[in-house]
Amino acid sequence: MKDSIRIERAVLxxxxxxxxxxxxxxxxLDALFTSIAQPILLMLLFVYVFxxxxxxxxxxxxxxxxxxxxxxCIGQCATTTAISINNDMKRGIIxxxxxxxxxxxxxxxxxALSAVVRNIVxxxxxxxxxxLIGFRPAAGIVQWFIIIGILLxxxxxxxxxxxxxxxxxxxxxxxxxxxxxxxxxxxxxxxFVTTETMPAALRVFAENQPMxxxxxxxxxxxxxATMDANFxxxxxxxxxxxxxxxIGAVMIxxxxxx
Amino acid sequence: MNQAEPIITVSSLEKSFKGLRVLKxxxxxxxxxxxxxxxxxxxxxxxxxxxxxxxxxxxxxxxxEICGYDVVRQSMKVCEHISLTGQYAAVDEALTxxxxxxxxxxxxxxxxxNEKADELLEAFNLVDAGGRLVSTYSGGMRRRLxxxxxxxxxPAVIFLDEPTTGLDPQSRLxxxxxxxxxxxxxxxxFLTTQYLEEAEQLADRIAILHDGVIVAEGTxxxxxxxxxxxxxxxxxxxxxxxxxxxxxxxxxxxxxxMEMLTITIMTDGSVKQLTDILNHINNAGISVxxxxxxxxxxxxxxxxxxxxxxxxx
Numbered sequence: 001m002k003d004s005i006r007i008e009r010a011v012l013x014x015x016x017x018x019x020x021x022x023x024x025x026x027x028x029l030d031a032l033f034t035s036i037a038q039p040i041l042l043m044l045l046f047v048y049v050f051x052x053x054x055x056x057x058x059x060x061x062x063x064x065x066x067x068x069x070x071x072x073c074i075g076q077c078a079t080t081t082a083i084s085i086n087n088d089m090k091r092g093i094i095x096x097x098x099x100x101x102x103x104x105x106x107x108x109x110x111x112a113l114s115a116v117v118r119n120i121v122x123x124x125x126x127x128x129x130x131x132l133i134g135f136r137p138a139a140g141i142v143q144w145f146i147i148i149g150i151l152l153x154x155x156x157x158x159x160x161x162x163x164x165x166x167x168x169x170x171x172x173x174x175x176x177x178x179x180x181x182x183x184x185x186x187x188x189x190x191x192f193v194t195t196e197t198m199p200a201a202l203r204v205f206a207e208n209q210p211m212x213x214x215x216x217x218x219x220x221x222x223x224x225a226t227m228d229a230n231f232x233x234x235x236x237x238x239x240x241x242x243x244x245x246x247i248g249a250v251m252i253x254x255x256x257x258x
Numbered sequence: 259m260n261q262a263e264p265i266i267t268v269s270s271l272e273k274s275f276k277g278l279r280v281l282k283x284x285x286x287x288x289x290x291x292x293x294x295x296x297x298x299x300x301x302x303x304x305x306x307x308x309x310x311x312x313x314x315x316x317x318x319x320x321x322x323e324i325c326g327y328d329v330v331r332q333s334m335k336v337c338e339h340i341s342l343t344g345q346y347a348a349v350d351e352a353l354t355x356x357x358x359x360x361x362x363x364x365x366x367x368x369x370x371x372n373e374k375a376d377e378l379l380e381a382f383n384l385v386d387a388g389g390r391l392v393s394t395y396s397g398g399m400r401r402r403l404x405x406x407x408x409x410x411x412x413p414a415v416i417f418l419d420e421p422t423t424g425l426d427p428q429s430r431l432x433x434x435x436x437x438x439x440x441x442x443x444x445x446x447x448f449l450t451t452q453y454l455e456e457a458e459q460l461a462d463r464i465a466i467l468h469d470g471v472i473v474a475e476g477t478x479x480x481x482x483x484x485x486x487x488x489x490x491x492x493x494x495x496x497x498x499x500x501x502x503x504x505x506x507x508x509x510x511x512x513x514x515x516m517e518m519l520t521i522t523i524m525t526d527g528s529v530k531q532l533t534d535i536l537n538h539i540n541n542a543g544i545s546v547x548x549x550x551x552x553x554x555x556x557x558x559x560x561x562x563x564x565x566x567x568x569x570x571x
Binding site: 009012013016019020023024027028091093095097098099100102 | 349
């Protein structure tokens with residue numbers, strides 16, 4: 001009985017924090033705009049400037065890069081999360097939350113959930129625009145559900161990693177450097193060119209980093225409506241990153257004396 | 259309500275940061291419904307004490323209990339009875355005043371949080387600003403909102419870490435009034451301050467923290483007797499007149515600064531002493547070219563107390 005009340009209260013606390021973070025996101029529209037504009041501009045750049053010169057094995061280039069662009073878009077959103085966590089940690093409000101009788105993890109979970117909402121909005125916009133410029137997926141309902149599932153897992157994983165960045169960064173500026181990781185990693189994968197064209201060392205890295213199996217799985221589901229051998233590694237990467245990042249973030253949050 | 263009932267008991271509290279000892283065995287007791295002021299300069303350890311008592315950081319040694327709960331082992335219980343208003347207004351800038359209050363009300367699971375929020379806006383003179391983003395508030399308004407947010411959980415103990423630092427005189431007076439009314443309503447107030455005057459105006463008991471140690475503790479009246487209440491400074495036209503004046507003021511503690519033709523005289527701050535000194539000078543026909551009265555700085559108080567302590571040994 002006592003436990004059920006505690007759980008109910010924890011859920012309510014998370015809901016309150018979620019609402020708070022959503023309001024904060026709505027009040028900083030410029031950050032939301034950046035996280036939409038950047039991947040969209042990059043997508044247009046790649047499709048129209050480089051697209052003609054890149055051979056990706058018969059597939060139209062816009063169809064090829066959509067998964068990579070989506071991952072970058074999610075990464076850009078995560079940077080916003082890192083910055084807002086960092087802002088919270090530096091301000092007095094965090095001390096108030098920490099000295100209140102609330103579920104201690106609700107502050108971080110609220111950020112994570114609102115980040116997922118922002119991700120869903122921006123990712124939908126990116127996919128919408130891709131459709132306008134010639135993206136023609138072959139996926140059916142079932143494949144779309146699987147894609148959405150993988151993307152949600154990836155969003156959560158990247159978000160919790162960004163929370164760690166936000167917690168340990170000294171300033172909002174250094175928290176924003178998380179963007180370097182999330183923007184560059186998809187380039188060093190099969191997101192924009194096939195890995196066969198890369199120098200040997202880079203190719204080894206590209207084929208063994210998490211972005212490649214995730215991108216390959218999504219692309220295969222989108223374009224061929226099939227699941228290939230990359231599916232399992234993709235899921236394992238997402239779940240692994242999520243679990244490690246979640247535990248790490250909660251531990252850092254609890255031990256960090258502000 | 260029993261006035262002598264202790265609500266906070268602290269003994270031999272210790273805390274170091276990276277080898278630097280910030281608290282070196284701090285102890286005190288605070289009675290229910292009283293205002294306790296911890297007075298000290300920057301770096302004395304005031305904020306560290308507040309952070310330990312409000313469960314934000316753990317002490318290295320010693321013991322602290324609030325409402326009978328240990329701040330380390332029963333931190334969640336302690337959280338239910340306290341409220342912290344930190345040095346920097348703990349408000350959400352991107353939310354409105356009303357949204358801030360409702361959010362904290364929701365975290366306290368208050369069913370009537372919307373009504374409570376409006377009541378507090380009213381009580382803290384923020385009704386017109388309630389719908390505006392806090393980023394547009396003045397320093398005084400932020401502190402008021404901050405305090406209003408702290409009251410939502412109906413805490414037994416409220417911690418105010420330098421509640422008036424950076425406020426203009428008018429806002430400071432308003433804040434003092436609010437703090438007094440809190441204590442009158444039965445809330446125990448623990449406040450830290452750098453200002454002697456503030457501690458004197460508000461507190462039932464004052465503890466002076468210096469370099470991680472409480473160098474003096476007591477009621478404002480008792481402490482006042484131990485610290486210099488101020489000095490007056492007199493400037494003369496020539497050295498002869500200084501000598502004459504010093505002869506007349508033998509019963510006071512006088513320091514001479516010949517090259518500046520100035521003397522300083524320690525007083526207890528009373529009008530009686532002041533008139534006595536000036537009468538002596540005036541009756542002897544000594545002409546004075548300059549007169550200033552100086553209030554004791556916190557530094558002088560510390561030096562006096564620290565010196566006294568060393569003399570006792």
